[in-house]
Amino acid sequence: xxxxxxxxxxxxxxxxxxxxxxxxxxxxxxxxxxxxxxxxxxxxxxxxxxxxxxxxxxxxxxxxxxxxxxxxxxxxxxxxxxxxxxxxxxxxxxxxxxxxxxxxxxxxxxxxxxxxxxxxxxxxxxxxxxxxxxxxxxxxxxxxxxxxxxxxxxxxxxxxxxxxxxxxxxxxxxxxxxxxxxxxxxxxxxxxxxxxxxxxxxxxxxxxxxxxxxxxxxxxxxxxxxxxxxxxxxxxxxxxxxxxxxxxxxxxxxxxxxxxxxxxxxxxxxxxxxxxxxxxxxxxxxxxxxxxxxxxxxxxxxxxxxxxxxxxxxxxxxxxxxxxxxxxxxxxxxxxxxxxxxxxxxxxxxxxxxxxxxxxxxxxxxxxxxxxxxxxxxxxxxxxxxxxxxxxxxxxxxxxxxxxxxxxxxxxxxxxxxxxxxxxxxxxxxxxxxxxxxxxxxxxxxxxxxxxxxxxxxxxxxxxxxxxxxxxxxxxxxxxxxxxxxxxxxxxxxxxxxxxxxxxxxxxxxxxxxxxxxxxxxxxxxxxxxxxxxxxxxxxxxxxxxxxxxxxxxxxxxxxxxxxxxxxxxxxxxxxxxxxxxxxxxxxxxxxxxxxxxxxxxxxxxxxxxxxxxxxxxxxxxxxxxxxxxxxxxxxxxxxxxxxxxxxxxxxxxxxxxxxxxxxxxxxxxxxxxxxxxxxxxxxxxxxxxxxxxxxxxxxxxxxxxxxxxxxxxxxxxxxxxxxxxxxxxxxxxxxxxxxxxxxxxxxxxxxxxxxxxxxxxxxxxxxxxxxxxxxxxxxxx
Numbered sequence: 001x002x003x004x005x006x007x008x009x010x011x012x013x014x015x016x017x018x019x020x021x022x023x024x025x026x027x028x029x030x031x032x033x034x035x036x037x038x039x040x041x042x043x044x045x046x047x048x049x050x051x052x053x054x055x056x057x058x059x060x061x062x063x064x065x066x067x068x069x070x071x072x073x074x075x076x077x078x079x080x081x082x083x084x085x086x087x088x089x090x091x092x093x094x095x096x097x098x099x100x101x102x103x104x105x106x107x108x109x110x111x112x113x114x115x116x117x118x119x120x121x122x123x124x125x126x127x128x129x130x131x132x133x134x135x136x137x138x139x140x141x142x143x144x145x146x147x148x149x150x151x152x153x154x155x156x157x158x159x160x161x162x163x164x165x166x167x168x169x170x171x172x173x174x175x176x177x178x179x180x181x182x183x184x185x186x187x188x189x190x191x192x193x194x195x196x197x198x199x200x201x202x203x204x205x206x207x208x209x210x211x212x213x214x215x216x217x218x219x220x221x222x223x224x225x226x227x228x229x230x231x232x233x234x235x236x237x238x239x240x241x242x243x244x245x246x247x248x249x250x251x252x253x254x255x256x257x258x259x260x261x262x263x264x265x266x267x268x269x270x271x272x273x274x275x276x277x278x279x280x281x282x283x284x285x286x287x288x289x290x291x292x293x294x295x296x297x298x299x300x301x302x303x304x305x306x307x308x309x310x311x312x313x314x315x316x317x318x319x320x321x322x323x324x325x326x327x328x329x330x331x332x333x334x335x336x337x338x339x340x341x342x343x344x345x346x347x348x349x350x351x352x353x354x355x356x357x358x359x360x361x362x363x364x365x366x367x368x369x370x371x372x373x374x375x376x377x378x379x380x381x382x383x384x385x386x387x388x389x390x391x392x393x394x395x396x397x398x399x400x401x402x403x404x405x406x407x408x409x410x411x412x413x414x415x416x417x418x419x420x421x422x423x424x425x426x427x428x429x430x431x432x433x434x435x436x437x438x439x440x441x442x443x444x445x446x447x448x449x450x451x452x453x454x455x456x457x458x459x460x461x462x463x464x465x466x467x468x469x470x471x472x473x474x475x476x477x478x479x480x481x482x483x484x485x486x487x488x489x490x491x492x493x494x495x496x497x498x499x500x501x502x503x504x505x506x507x508x509x510x511x512x513x514x515x516x517x518x519x520x521x522x523x524x525x526x527x528x529x530x531x532x533x534x535x536x537x538x539x540x541x542x543x544x545x546x547x548x549x550x551x552x553x554x555x556x557x558x559x560x561x562x563x564x565x566x567x568x569x570x571x572x573x574x575x576x577x578x579x580x581x582x583x584x585x586x587x588x589x590x591x592x593x594x595x596x597x598x599x600x601x602x603x604x605x606x607x608x609x610x611x612x613x614x615x616x617x618x619x620x621x622x623x624x625x626x627x628x629x630x631x632x633x634x635x636x637x638x639x640x641x642x643x644x645x646x647x648x649x650x651x652x653x654x655x656x657x658x659x660x661x662x663x664x665x666x667x668x669x670x671x672x673x674x675x676x677x678x679x680x681x682x683x684x685x686x687x688x689x690x691x692x693x694x695x696x697x698x699x700x701x702x703x704x705x706x707x708x709x710x711x712x713x714x715x716x717x718x719x720x721x722x723x724x725x726x727x728x729x730x731x732x733x734x735x736x737x738x739x740x741x742x743x744x745x746x747x748x749x750x751x752x753x754x755x756x757x758x759x760x761x762x763x764x765x766x767x768x769x770x771x772x773x774x775x776x777x778x779x780x781x782x
Contacts, residue, residue, distance in 0.1 A: 044072050045105035052094050052113040058183075062110050065089050074099065074106050082110075091115060093147070116146040116176065119184035125191035128165065134158055134191060146176050146185045155189075162193065168236050169194030198224045198234040200274030206281040210255060217637050218251040219244040221277060231710045236275055241265050248279060256316035258349060258356060259284030287317040290355035294329070296362035299338060305362075308332050317347070317356040329360055334400025339423060339432070341365040368398040371431045374424070377438045381415055381468060385481035386436060388505055389413065398423065398432055410438065413481075415468050417441040443468035443478070449751065455524060455669055455678050455777065459491030471501075481505065493524035512541030512549075525679065528568040528691050529576070531662060532560040547592040553585040556618075559662040569685040571693060575661045582618035585610040593632065598747045600640050605629040614654055621654035622663060638708050645701040651728035664694025665724050667737070670777035672700055673720045675739025675758035677773070682724030682764075695724035697731055706745060716743040718756070723764065738762045741772075753778055 047070055051057040065085045068078050079097055086095045094113035099106055121141060126134040135141075137157045144150070155172045162170035174189045202223045204212050216222065221241050224234025245262050252260035263280035270276035292311050294302050311325045326343040333341035342363035349356050372394055375383050389409045391402040407421040418439040423432040443466060450460040463485065470480025483502040490496070499517045506513035516537040523530050535557030542550045560578040586609050593602035606628050613621030630644035652659050669678030682698075684690040700722030706714040721738040725731065741758030759772040 043105040046107045048109040050111050114183045116185040118144050118146045120186045122188045166196045197236045197275050200270045201276040203278045218247050253319035256286035258287045285354045287354050287356040289317050291357045294360045331401050337367050337397030338365040339368050339398045368430045373434045375436045380479045382479050457492045461489040463487045495521040510543050514539035529564045534558045549589045551587040555583045557581045571685050579619040581620040582616040583612035599632045601632050601634045603631045621656040622652045624650035640706050642704045648698045665698035666694045667724050670775040674756045675760040681737045683726040695726050696728040697725040712747045714745040
C-alpha cells in the first residue's frame with residue numbers, strides 16, 4: 001500500500017509541475033493581449049477641422065500648420081505644439097482641439113475661428129488729407145486681416161500725419177461688418193480730424209528778471225512765426241507743454257534762482273485757429289555761493305578734493321555749475337580707481353541774505369581694478385581694432401575717466417550705431433571685468449550725384465568708400481579699421497580721379513600710413529590755359545599725444561599747363577608744358593574739434609614747411625611755409641562762431657628762377673573771399689588781359705556766425721578779409737580785400753552744400769570794386 005501511495009505522489013508531482021507551466025503561459029498571454037489592444041487603439045484614425053459655432057472651415061489652411069498625422073500615436077505634447085503653431089500664424093482668433101475615442105483609435109478635431117479678411121474698405125471724413133491719402137497711410141486693403149488690433153496699429157501713421165499738420169485731436173473710429181457665410185468683412189473707417197491748432201502766443205507773468213525771449217528759447221513748444229512752414233514751430237504738442245514747466249524752472253535754476261516756482265502751463269484759444277500757452281512764474285531772488293564743503297571724504301584730504309572744484313564763493317549758485325562740480329568730484333575719485341562714487345548736492349540757503357552754502361555729500365566707491373576686457377557685438381570689426389582705441393588695460397586700476405574717454409573714441413570711429421562700456425562684477429568685490437558692447441553700423445558708402453558749383457559749373461560724381469576697410473580680409477574687405485575711398489568726378493570744366501587709402505595703425509603701432517593717388521584735369525582755373533595734375537602722396541603720421549600729430553609727407557607730381565591761348569601774356573605762355581615736382585612736407589597738426597563734420601567747439605591748427613627739388617630731384621626747386629587755424633566757439637542755443645585764418649609764403653631757389661603758376665597763392669571764391677570771383681584776388685599779368693597769376697605771399701581771415709533753423713539747416717552771416725601779394729615775405733595789410741555776406745548751410749552727411757551771397761567792402765585795384773556775388777559749393781572748408 002505504501003508503495004502505491006508513493007507512486008501516486010510521484011505522478012502528482014509531475015502533474016503539478018505541468019499545470020504550473022501552463023498557468024504561467026496563460027497568464028503571460030492574458031497580460032500581453034491588453035497591451036497589444038491598447039497599442040492598437042492609441043492611434044489617430046482621423047483628423048477633422050471645424051469652425052467654432054458650427055459650419056465648414058478650410059482644412060488646408062489649418063493642416064498646413066499641424067504636424068499630427070493620421071496613423072500617428074496620440075500625443076498630448078504634439079497636439080499642444082500644433083495649437084501654438086496655429087495661434088502664432090495669426091490667422092485664427094480662436095483655436096481648440098477635441099479628442100474622441102472611435103473604433104480602434106482616436107478622432108482628433110481642430111476647432112478654429114478664422115480671422116476675418118477685408119472685402120471692402122471705406123474711408124470717410126478725411127477732408128484735409130483726403131480719403132485717398134488716408135488709405136495710403138493705412139496700408140490696408142482687400143485680403144488684409146480685419147480686426148481691431150490690426151486696424152489700430154495701422155491707424156498710428158494717420159495720427160502721426162495729422163499731428164504734423166497741426167491736428168492734435170484727430171480720432172479714427174471703425175466698424176467691422178462680417179459677410180454672412182464667408183470669412184470676410186466690410187470695414188468702414190471714419191476720420192474725425194478735429195480743429196487744426198497752432199500756438200500763436202507764449203506768455204509769461206512774473207518774469208521780472210529773465211526775458212520772455214530767453215524763456216521761450218528754453219522751451220520745446222514754440223510759437224508760430226514766418227518760417228514755420230520750414231521749421232514746424234507753432235505745432236501744438238501736449239507732451240512738450242507738459243515738460244516745458246520743468247524746462248522753465250531749470251532756466252531759472254541755471255541763473256541762481258533757487259526758490260523759483262512755475263505754475264502748470266495752461267493752454268487756451270487765441271483767435272479762431274490759434275492757441276496761447278501761459279505760464280505764471282514766481283521768481284524769488286538769485287542766490288550766491290557763500291561756502292563750499294564736502295562730507296564723507298575719507299580716502300583723500302578734503303582740501304585736495306575741494307581744490308579740484310571750479311566753484312568760487314560769491315559767484316551765482318547756478319544749478320548747471322553745481323552739477324558740473326559734482327561730476328568733478330566723481331571724476332576725482334574715478335580717475336584714481338574708486339568707481340561708482342556717488343555725490344549728492346545739498347544746498348543750505350539763507351533766505352534773508354540770499355546765499356547758498358553748498359555741501360557735496362560724497363559716497364566713496366571701492367578701489368577697484370580691471371580683470372579682463374570683454375568685447376561683444378562686433379560681428380565685422382576685429383577685436384584689435386576696438387582694443388587699440390581703449391585707453392585702459394587689464395590689470396590697471398579702474399579709471400572711470402579713461403573708460404569714458406575710451407567710449408567716446410569708439411563712438412567717434414563711426415563704425416558703430418551703439419557703444420556702451422560698463423563694469424561687470426566678478427568673484428572679487430574689488431575687481432571688475434570691463435564690458436565693451438557695440439552694435440555694428442554700415443561703414444560702406446556708394447554715392448552717385450550731380451550738382452552745380454559757381455566754380456566748376458555742372459559736375460557729376462561717383463564715390464565708393466569704406467570707412468572700416470581691411471585690405472587682407474578676402475572677400476569682404478571689412479573690419480580692419482582702414483579707410484579706402486575712390487572718387488570719380490566729371491563735368492563741363494573738370495575731370496578728376498582720386499584714390500586714397502589710410503592705415504591708422506601701420507605695423508600695429510600708432511603710426512598712420514596714407515597713400516593718395518590722383519589725376520585732376522581742370523578747365524576752370526583760367527580762360528587762358530588748362531591744367532592737368534597727376535601724382536601721389538605718401539604720408540606717415542605720428543601722434544604726439546593729446547590732440548597733436550606730426551605728418552611726414554612725400555609727394556611726386558606732374559603738372560601740365562596746356563592749351564595756352566595765343567593771346568596769353570608772355571608770363572603765362574612760358575609756363576606751358578609739363579613739370580615734375582618731387583617734394584617733402586613736414587606738418588604739425590593740432591585738432592581738438594568735437595566733431596569732424598559740422599563741429600561746434602574746439603580748434604584745428606596746422607603748421608607746415610615744404611621743400612621741393614634740390615636733393616629730392618624733379619624740375620621744380622622751391623620751398624614754402626603755411627599756417628592755418630580755425631576755432632569754433634559754442635554760444636547760446638546751438639549758435640556757433642567760427643573764426644579761421646591762413647598765412648602762406650612760397651619762393652624759388654637753386655636752378656628755378658620763379659615759382660611756377662601751379663604753386664602760386666590765389667584767393668577769391670566760395671572757400672576764401674566769397675565776394676570775389678574764383679582766384680581773382682591778387683596780382684595779375686597786367687594789360688590787356690589782367691589774368692590772375694597768384695602771389696608768393698598770402699594772408700586770409702574769416703569770421704562766420706551760424707544758427708540752426710531746422711535739423712541739418714543753418715543760417716550764416718560772415719566777414720572775409722585777405723590779400724595775395726606778388727613777392728615772397730611781403731605783407732601789406734593796408735591793401736586788403738574784404739566782404740560781408742549771408743548764407744545757408746545744408747548739413748547733409750557726405751554731401752554738405754554751402755549757399756552764400758557776399759558784398760565786397762574793400763577791393764584792390766585789380767578787382768575794380770566788383771558788385772555782390774552768389775556762390776554755391778559742395779563741401780565745407782575749416
